Amino acid sequence: xxxxxxxxxxxxxxxxxxxxxxxxxxxxxxxxxxxxxxxxxxxxxxxxxxxxxxxxxxxxxxxxxxxxxxxxxxxxxxxxxxxxxxxxxxxxxxxxxxxxxxxxxxxxxxxxxxxxxxxxxxxxxxxxxxxxxxxxxxxxxxxxxxxxxxxxxxxxxxxxxxxxxxxxxxxxxxxxxxxxxxxxxxxxxxxxxxxxxxxxxxxxxxxxxxxxxxxxxxxxxxxxxxxxxxxxxxxxxxxxxxxxxxxxxxxxxxxxxxxxxxxxxxxxxxxxxxxxxxxxxxxxxxxxxxxxxxxxxxxxxxxxxxxxxxxxxxxxxxxxxxxxxxxxxxxxxxxxxxxxxxxxxxxxxxxxxxxxxxxxxxxxxxxxxxxxxxxxxxxxxxxxxxxxxxxxxxxxxxxxxxxxxxxxxxxxxxxxxxxxxxxxxxxxxxxxxxxxxxxxxxxxxxxxxxxxxxxxxxxxxxxxxxxxxxxxxxxxxxxxxxxxxxxxxxxxxxxxxxxxxxxxxxxxxxxxxxxxxxxxxxxxxxxxxxxxxxxxxxxxxxxxxxxxxxxxxxxxxxxxxxxxxxxxxxxxxxxxxxxxxxxxxxxxxxxxxxxxxxxxxxxxxxxxxxxxxxxxxxxxxxxxxxxxxxxxxxxx
Amino acid sequence: xxxxxxxxxxxxxxxxxxxxxxxxxxxxxxxxxxxxxxxxxxxxxxxxxxxxxxxxxxxxxxxxxxxxxxxxxxxxxxxxxxxxxxxxxxxxxxxxxxxxxxxxxxxxxxxxxxxxxxxxxxxxxxxxxxxxxxxxxxxxxxxxxxxxxxxxxxxxxxxxxxxxxxxxxxxxxxxxxxxxxxxxxxxxxxxxxxxxxxxxxxxxxxxxxxxxxxxxxxxxxxxxxxxxxxxxxxxxxxxxxxxxxxxxxxxxxxx
Ligand SMILES: Cc1cc2nc3c(=O)[nH]c(=O)nc-3n(C[C@H](O)[C@H](O)[C@H](O)COP(=O)(O)OP(=O)(O)OC[C@H]3O[C@@H](n4cnc5c(N)ncnc54)[C@H](O)[C@@H]3O)c2cc1C
Ligand code: SF4
Ligand code: FES
Numbered sequence: 001x002x003x004x005x006x007x008x009x010x011x012x013x014x015x016x017x018x019x020x021x022x023x024x025x026x027x028x029x030x031x032x033x034x035x036x037x038x039x040x041x042x043x044x045x046x047x048x049x050x051x052x053x054x055x056x057x058x059x060x061x062x063x064x065x066x067x068x069x070x071x072x073x074x075x076x077x078x079x080x081x082x083x084x085x086x087x088x089x090x091x092x093x094x095x096x097x098x099x100x101x102x103x104x105x106x107x108x109x110x111x112x113x114x115x116x117x118x119x120x121x122x123x124x125x126x127x128x129x130x131x132x133x134x135x136x137x138x139x140x141x142x143x144x145x146x147x148x149x150x151x152x153x154x155x156x157x158x159x160x161x162x163x164x165x166x167x168x169x170x171x172x173x174x175x176x177x178x179x180x181x182x183x184x185x186x187x188x189x190x191x192x193x194x195x196x197x198x199x200x201x202x203x204x205x206x207x208x209x210x211x212x213x214x215x216x217x218x219x220x221x222x223x224x225x226x227x228x229x230x231x232x233x234x235x236x237x238x239x240x241x242x243x244x245x246x247x248x249x250x251x252x253x254x255x256x257x258x259x260x261x262x263x264x265x266x267x268x269x270x271x272x273x274x275x276x277x278x279x280x281x282x283x284x285x286x287x288x289x290x291x292x293x294x295x296x297x298x299x300x301x302x303x304x305x306x307x308x309x310x311x312x313x314x315x316x317x318x319x320x321x322x323x324x325x326x327x328x329x330x331x332x333x334x335x336x337x338x339x340x341x342x343x344x345x346x347x348x349x350x351x352x353x354x355x356x357x358x359x360x361x362x363x364x365x366x367x368x369x370x371x372x373x374x375x376x377x378x379x380x381x382x383x384x385x386x387x388x389x390x391x392x393x394x395x396x397x398x399x400x401x402x403x404x405x406x407x408x409x410x411x412x413x414x415x416x417x418x419x420x421x422x423x424x425x426x427x428x429x430x431x432x433x434x435x436x437x438x439x440x441x442x443x444x445x446x447x448x449x450x451x452x453x454x455x456x457x458x459x460x461x462x463x464x465x466x467x468x469x470x471x472x473x474x475x476x477x478x479x480x481x482x483x484x485x486x487x488x489x490x491x492x493x494x495x496x497x498x499x500x501x502x503x504x505x506x507x508x509x510x511x512x513x514x515x516x517x518x519x520x521x522x523x524x525x526x527x528x529x530x531x532x533x534x535x536x537x538x539x540x541x542x543x544x545x546x547x548x549x550x551x552x553x554x555x556x557x558x559x560x561x562x563x564x565x566x567x568x569x570x571x572x573x574x575x576x577x578x579x580x581x582x583x584x585x586x587x588x589x590x591x592x593x594x595x596x597x598x599x600x601x602x603x604x605x606x607x608x609x610x611x612x613x614x615x616x617x618x619x620x621x622x623x624x625x626x627x628x629x630x631x632x633x634x635x636x
Numbered sequence: 637x638x639x640x641x642x643x644x645x646x647x648x649x650x651x652x653x654x655x656x657x658x659x660x661x662x663x664x665x666x667x668x669x670x671x672x673x674x675x676x677x678x679x680x681x682x683x684x685x686x687x688x689x690x691x692x693x694x695x696x697x698x699x700x701x702x703x704x705x706x707x708x709x710x711x712x713x714x715x716x717x718x719x720x721x722x723x724x725x726x727x728x729x730x731x732x733x734x735x736x737x738x739x740x741x742x743x744x745x746x747x748x749x750x751x752x753x754x755x756x757x758x759x760x761x762x763x764x765x766x767x768x769x770x771x772x773x774x775x776x777x778x779x780x781x782x783x784x785x786x787x788x789x790x791x792x793x794x795x796x797x798x799x800x801x802x803x804x805x806x807x808x809x810x811x812x813x814x815x816x817x818x819x820x821x822x823x824x825x826x827x828x829x830x831x832x833x834x835x836x837x838x839x840x841x842x843x844x845x846x847x848x849x850x851x852x853x854x855x856x857x858x859x860x861x862x863x864x865x866x867x868x869x870x871x872x873x874x875x876x877x878x879x880x881x882x883x884x885x886x887x888x889x890x891x
Contacts, residue, residue, distance in 0.1 A: 428696050
């Protein structure tokens with residue numbers, strides 16, 4: 001099996017990437033045509049990678065389960081994208097962005113990767129502007145910035161509340177150009193269900209055509225996964241309905257290690273669950289915490305309307321507990337505090353929601369100012385809930401949002417299967433145990449525009465074998481795994497729906513592998529999930545047939561994978577006997593209830609090797625902090 | 637949260653495949669006014685599956701009004717009765733107890749039905765692939781602040797760029813024209829300095845592709861603007877027309 005070597009180049013952190021770029025092998029321009037590269041996913045990471053590799057001259061095949069790349073989940077990002085431009089002259093620098101990201105990640109990310117991310121951040125903004133991305137500008141016509149949690153400088157570039165949309169459409173425009181020129185061939189409505197490994201190297205994929213149900217084999221010299229995160233393991237999350245972990249999980253089962261799967265981010269400002277029929281949770285931008293004050297009643301089970309609860313009976317708990325950061329504490333801390341308040345029975349109506357109140361801000365600044373700042377968000381809130389946040393507090397509650405964990409990759413973004421690269425949210429690399437706002441967009445585009453185009457050349461220069469025939473035994477076997485899996489699902493014909501299982505799994509994950517975890521709950525989760533998985537394979541009812549457009553079958557395949565992934569998340573959380581970032585073990589906290597890291601024993605990346613279902617072997621990549629000093633985060 | 641449920645009669649388009657004949661099928665439902673329209677369809681599907689029947693196929697992803705995947709014709713209107721929102725943002729509180737609701741796919745020659753309520757909108761992407769971009773490669777571009785752009789010009793460009801590619805403009809047009817969609821992309825670039833070098837070539841190529849993909853021509857009925865969930869303005873169409881005619885005058889490809 002593959003050895004865990006991070007391949008971080010030697011030298012100063014500032015010089016590593018420059019030196020590495022110089023030392024890597026190149027593929028001669030005329031030879032690039034001879035290489036086929038498969039890219040799975042057309043989000044920020046996949047679209048930017050496919051477009052750039054197409055420009056360089058590789059033969060790129062791009063796959064997505066959507067009808068169009070523009071539908072990828074990246075489209076939904078609201079807030080913005082970070083870069084160390086220092087246009088505001090407020091003391092920002094590549095080093096500061098690097099430092100903030102390592103610290104924000106609670107010291108569980110690889111320094112060298114994070115530094116590279118900060119280094120290329122500025123080129124991303126240049127690239128997007130040149131593509132015609134209409135970023136927000138100030139009156140002088142220059143680019144505007146805003147600030148985000150976990151940073152003391154203003155480095156976030158944005159396009160109203162639709163930054164992800166505009167960046168993705170920019171990347172898709174570059175991709176469309178390459179498709180038009182014939183350098184990239186796109187395969188839409190195709191779901192990748194297997195990676196084909198020949199002589200320990202990734203040499204192709206098996207996909208299912210979601211319209212006809214046909215199963216297809218595709219061969220290439222390298223495979224790039226940019227398939228996004230797995231927050232939907234919780235059933236309810238801020239992710240789009242179709243986001244899933246299948247591509248990563250099927251690759252994991254073929255030999256790609258899964259790293260830090262328990263590191264998930266629960267976002268503090270989402271709309272609470274309204275009822276049984278709820279299908280997803282809407283995110284309300286974190287920027288609302290700049291002017292909104294968060295509170296609950298001091299009394300338990302208080303059924304009064306928020307406006308009838310007098311000032312002295314309200315508990316502004318973040319302001320009380322964290323006087324210096326107040327309502328702007330980092331995401332993990334704000335989320336956990338909301339949970340504590342509601343668990344003690346003091347949530348809105350005694351339930352799972354807290355108030356986000358603009359009354360004082362409106363009194364202080366006037367309704368016009370608030371409208372100018374947050375008008376579109378207030379409108380969105382009213383569209384969904386039918387309530388007017390100018391007149392009564394918003395109700396919010398934390399929700400699963402982002403997965404820092406993902407497939408393990410080395411410095412070149414290559415997984416433990418040589419020739420299988422992983423970009424964007426699907427890999428584990430840059431955010432440690434907690435991601436800062438506006439850093440995911442930056443990472444996706446850094447990986448796609450500026451990292452993979454170099455590192456893949458270095459790999460291909462050493463792997464020149466001709467394109468493999470898809471008649472080869474390994475392709476036949478991989479296809480058989482797919483058709484067998486599909487047939488097995490369809491043959492069960494049980495009594496319970498796919499969603500029923502997904503909701504049950506989500507509830508276990510939320511209660512026991514969510515914002516606060518402990519040994520007892522995690523052990524219970526592991527046995528409950530494996531039991532649920534057994535029931536699934538006996539009693540799920542997957543309607544319809546394989547040879548047609550069948551959304552029920554698509555969902556069933558994804559839920560089957562979640563039922564394995566969920567168990568590994570619990571196992572990883574159980575194994576990590578410390579609290580860090582989004583991973584909070586109630587046994588490991590300071591006297592005043594803050595996360596307590598254990599750097600002596602746990603300053604490592606946990607990379608899990610799949611053995612068989614429910615059975616993994618742990619490999620550790622030790623993390624070294626040569627530049628950023630290990631310290632306890634404090635936001636008091 | 638409201639406890640009073642709405643009793644509704646739904647007439648939903650069912651069509652097993654692109655070549656099959658479709659028909660409206662009746663479903664009776666009880667839903668909470670807090671549920672969204674698509675959550676109501678989820679609930680119907682859940683009960684169909686429990687009864688061993690094929691769930692209704694429809695498309696959605698973000699359920700926040702930004703990905704453009706959802707799109708149903710509800711009581712004859714693309715994205716339903718509430719202006720300026722997508723289907724996924726429509727909530728049941730806008731309906732009354734006892735209502736009958738017709739649910740059909742977006743219909744246009746260029747958008748064949750694949751199954752039930754799901755249609756193929758890829759012809760929109762084919763138009764973008766011939767000109768919906770600025771022809772630059774990754775790397776070697778100028779600093780982002782090198783070319784200042786007036787705040788209001790950037791904002792106007794953004795307004796056009798906000799199109800989500802849902803195709804409601806096509807579905808609402810009696811000619812099934814994609815003019816609003818194409819003009820939004822053309823305008824985003826026409827307003828920016830980065831879009832100038834290819835301005836003429838772009839508009840010609842995209843208009844030609846629009847015709848080739850089977851979309852109809854624009855006869856200025858403005859139905860598209862009324863149904864567009866993102867408020868894309870028909871002034872973009874005027875801009876496209878101006879650019880197109882001036883391109884034609886200068887063009888070598890006179891046809
Ligand atoms: C509501 C919301 C708001 C956010 N706001 C911000 C923000 O303001 N700033 C920020 O930095 N980050 C934000 N994030 C996070 C950020 O948007 C994501 O982490 C990022 O966009 C992920 O990009 P990606 O390219 O890795 O994956 P995605 O955009 O998820 O793309 C995945 C792609 O893979 C394809 N795919 C997946 N599996 C398969 C398969 N098996 N076969 C074929 N294709 C497949 C999909 O079709 C899709 O094209 C936000 C996230 C959410 C949920
Ligand atoms: S112009 Fe409006 S209706 Fe047409 S595709 Fe764009 S957003 Fe949809
Ligand atoms: S589901 Fe994305 S716009 Fe409706």
